[in-house]
Amino acid sequence: MIRTLLRSAWAAAALAAAALSGCNSDEEILGRPAPEIILSNPSGVYAVKTGRELLIAPEYRNAEEAVYVWLLDGEPCGDGPAYRFVGEEEGSRYLDLKVTTPGGTAAEQLRIDVEALTPPYITLPGAAEGFDVAAGTELHLAPVVQETLPATFAWSVDGTEVAATREYTFVRTERGTYTLRFAATNEDGTEHVEFAVRVCSEEELPFGWEFDRTEFGVTTGRTLTVRPVSLRNEAGAEFVWTLDGTEVQRGTQSEYVFRAGGEPATHTLEAAMNKGGQSLRRQFTITVHPPKAGYRPATSASRAACNAVYAFLPAPGQFVQFGYSAATMEEACAHARKTLEDPEAGLSLGAFGGTLVVGFDHSIDRTEGYELAIQGNPFEGSSEPGIVWVMQDENGNGLPDDTWYELKGSAWDDPDVVRGYAVTYYRPSGPGTDVVWRDNRGGGGILPRLEFHTQDYFYPLWADDGGTSYTLRGTLLPDRAYDQSEGTGEEEYWVLPDFGWGYADNWSAEAMDPDHGNLFRIADAVDDAGNPADLEYIDFVKVQTAQMAVHGRIGEASTEVFAIGDYTLLRRK
Known part of the structure; x- marks a missing residue:
């Protein structure tokens, strides 16, 4: 169809030129030079914003008695020496110009890129x-x-x-x-x-608190800390905790440490936040489970590698949705499981708090050595450490809904480590925009897009259930990275130092297997107070990006995970 229109338009121009030549003698036509089109933009590519007008007015030589024909995407649109274009929709349009005189014909094809308006x-x-x-x-x-x-x-x-x-x-x-x-x-x-x-x-001043759950499980003989994940205007508030109808704690402490007895039971815990004659109340259920309620011993058929992904919730990052897309947590978990099955592929957890939760087809027993291996992609001078958490299936339901225990690493006592750190990431305005973040300590900034990553979003679109933000929490390690080229005039060269031992995607001379990655001990599991958790086995593992940092042209610090396995089985192979 377009070719037919072009032929028809050019034919009309030729007929008009022929009519012009019929009014002149052969002597007058003979030797006349052909017309020339001189574009204001020699590349022939023009840009205009949607709703805006673009005037294309070439200069001409030898254009006496000229006939002008303009075609927009093959359709006739003008017959004068200039053309006025209005950008109605985003995209590229093609504009053909043909100039015919008794001395000959000249033609040009132009492209007009209609771009979106970019208000702040x-x-x-x-x-x-x-x-x-x-x-x-x-x-x-x-x-x-x-x-x-x-x-x-x-x-x-x-x-x-x-x-x-x-x-x-x-x-x-x-x-x-x-x-x-x-x-x-x-x-x-x-x-x-x-x-x-x-x-x-x-x-x-209005006050308040938020909790991430109302039901808790714990094994007999252990302790459990119930605390809000956020507080608002808590100064001057009094907190009252009641267990099974009996007041057990009153004062300024916004958390309560429950100590499970030796027998299975279900308890009701109530909390009140009182201030200025007003009160906010919350009620929780705590179930005390018998030891080893969900224990599953390994068999000869047990796999060393994790066999289930329960959550894949990265923070925004340059490799998030790079080469894949997901709209729901189910789709994200399916992608994560497929990736972990591929020995050449890995998952990026994005910036701080990005999380991966996996399980196994058996319980991993505590031994005298290392029981867990996590493969990342660190090398000397390039560590992007992740905190590792472990959980027992205390209630025996096969789901990671019990208590997480952090595996103590070499930086545990570093005064710059922040526990209970939280970052809220805000959904970007549209494709190609940076992500804004704010933390729970008054800090914030943006995670910039890197020009060589072309996915529309590096914010995980399944993270917020269609909302405007989501919040990730965990332990924050200090950023020790530095640009080795600073002050030299050379290209950026970032060095990302390691943290000794106890972290995923971390170069370690002390706890690393060249074939299986970083190594971990169940004995290093601790409770909120840093006391040994004394776990005899684990069922679930969580890896969490531990730094909030952007390192120039290489982008954000982001923990990568290629494999998670039971090291007691891996080393038997």
Whole structure:
């Protein structure tokens, strides 16, 4: 069809040229030079934003008595020396120009790339819920603005402009609710975020807590810590804990340590958070299981490698959804299991908190040596350590829903290690954009995209159930990496030092098998207080990226896992 249109259009131009030549003598036509088209862009490729107009007005030589024919994607669209194009939809369009005179014909094909408008994109964690602040207390607001074009900024409070900066510190002594608006503007448009700030007295500040579960299991004789994963405005609050109707703890402690007795039982634990005459209450069920309720001894048919993936929830990272895609946790776990079956392939857990949870077809018994092997891809000067956690199937239901115990590594006593660290990652605005993050210690930033990774998203789209963010928690190791080329003028060369022993994807001279990776002992499992957990066996293993760091052109620190196995069986082969 397009070829037919082209032939018809060119034929019309030829007939018009013939008509022109019929009005001249042979002497006048003979020796006339052919026309020339001189484009303003010699490459022939033009770009325009959606909704915007593009004027294409070439210069011409020898164009007296010319007939002009323009075709847009094969369809006639103009007959003058210039053409005005309006970009309606994203994509590439092809524009053909033919100029015919009594002296001959010239033709050019142009491409017009219609690009999306790129107004600034604003992320301000917490804005959707609004902010509560005590009267006279500063609230520093630092939105993350992703812009590809220069932008200007404006802050207003209750409609009155107060600042033209990217960041703003709000403070008021008068109690009440204020409406704040932040706008960012560039040549493609304006985006804004509007939110409420409630200024209260100390007594009026809303308070709260969040728990990740309400049901707990523990084996007889062990301890279990019940604690909130987050607290809000807890200063001055009193916490009251009641076990089976009897008050067992009162004070400022927001956690409770339950000590299981020697017999199986089910207990009801209640917690109250009291402040300013108000109270928030939570109720939990704790089941005490008999020893070895879920124990499954190894047999001659047992596999050394893990045989099940229960969770694959990476943090955003350059290799997340690189070469694969997943829309649900089930699809992500299926991809992870298939990858772990391939000896040449590995899984990237992304930035801090990225998690992989696996199980085995048997319980792995504690021995006098190493019982667990995790294969990564470290080498000397390149370690991206992951924390390893283990769990027993205490309730015997075959699922990793009991208590996780961290395997103590060589950096356990390092004062820079942070336990209970949490990072919230915010869903990006669209393909190709960076990911904004905030932690539970007041820090934050962005995870930048690397130009040589071309997947649309390196934020796992199955992570937030269609929401706007998700939070990962765990233990944070300090970032010891450095750019060895700094100050030399040479290309970046990053060195990522190891952590001795006790971490996945970590170069180790002390606890590493060249064929099976990092080695671990069940005896190193500890409880929340750092006391030995005294596990006789384990059923589930969790690996968690342990650093929150971006290292220049090589990107974020990201633990990789290629295989997880029962080392007591692997070394028999």
